[in-house]
Amino acid sequence: MNISLGLCSVTFRRLDVPAVLAAVGHAGLDGVEWGADVHCPDPATARSVRSATAEAGRRVFSLGSYFRAEGEDFTETLETAVALGAPRVRVWAGSRGSAESDTAHRNTVVRQLRNAADAAAEAGVVVALEYHRNTLTDTLDGTHALLEEVGRENLGVYWQPNVDQPDDDALRHLRALLPWLRGAHCFSWWPFDTRLPLAAREGLWRGAMDILGGSGVPVDVMFEFVPDDASEALVRDAEWLRGVLG
Template sequence: MSITLGLCSVTFRQLDVDGVLAAAARAGLEGVEWGSDVHCPDPWTAGKVRDATRDAGQRVLSLGSYYRAEGGGGFEPTLDVARALGAPRVRVWAGARGSDASSPAHRTEVIRNLRETADAAAPGVVVALEYHRNTLTDTLDSTLELLREVGRENVGVYWQPNVDQPDDDALRHLRALLPWLRGVHCFSWWPFDARLPLEAREGLWRGAMEVLQEAGKPVDVMFEFVPEDAPEALERDAGWLREILS
């Protein structure tokens, strides 16, 4: 089982590229998912970030984009950034409405857009859906149905615990998503968005690592939203998770 520990740069929006890379290195991480909102807003900047990541001995894990797959087209600028960055994967969002608030027409629109997005990205770039409220991946059933309806080999999903979701239920979701899993966003919130040390939800994260190891497939586990946006909290959480994995 190959688990790569990495960092989402959005965790440290207050830091420049060199600061993000330094934080990742101090925490003993192997790569970065670079966010398109602050650190990689355009292809020229993304090329510079690619070179800086390589020079720091890190890997570009993915582009964390805020592209919303709905309406017609519009993905090419995001794909241009991903290619300049050398990203093997792009994180996108399955529309901007939750499954309960989406009409059949809206769902069809999102599916069509995701197919076009996947076809534009292939070959070489994987499209990963954020597992998040207020999108069509806000529930397990809606996510599984959407992935089957899109039907593209280079479209998958991230997993993260839903807000206020009990450990057992979150782990059930992770197991169900394994065939399409492309990455994990790793953080410890409880209740709602109160940020805790990762160890505070030991049952969840020890269980998640066991599920991933048993699955036997490579996966990137990327730290996100540490307490107080502090690099020291990242070092603590990364050290704890490495102990779990060992």
């Protein structure tokens, strides 16, 4: 199986690292994307989290950073990813949507993403853009254009369904992003940010697993923002998705 299942630790911001790892263990998941806002904010903490993850028999999937590529320094983010033993770091393409971004802002984001990708490449780390509204990856065409303009082999993108996006359209985006895909965030929201069991959007997630499984490329699928921030919901959704995967 080319699909590994994990958890974005931001799903359980209220829990400490041992409790997050316990939730991951109860759900039978393979690893964790550790969020840089609460659980893994600096290199010293990252070293401790790396050890705890290994001791729990889980894999570090990535560092979920909040680097926005709008003028801030990438150094500590990368140092934290390296200390964590993360093969990948999630970043953001600014904090303005494509329609609201002027040329100067776009040029800053492109330049910073190039510099970040180059520094990460030297450390053996992959960079993945969050696929998200209010950034330069808020549309499929805009994401393609940004990735091509930055032009770095170790820069790719995550996929997740956009808010209120119909299943067929979300799956079309996933297929189109496969050449740059570095992972997927997995949740079931409808309408807008109403959180549902994963099975409530069965067509979407069965279709996504068919696409990802058929790609033959290893991919991390990471649960995020489960209903009620409940570990029981994570267990339920993980069990359901494993059933889909067979």
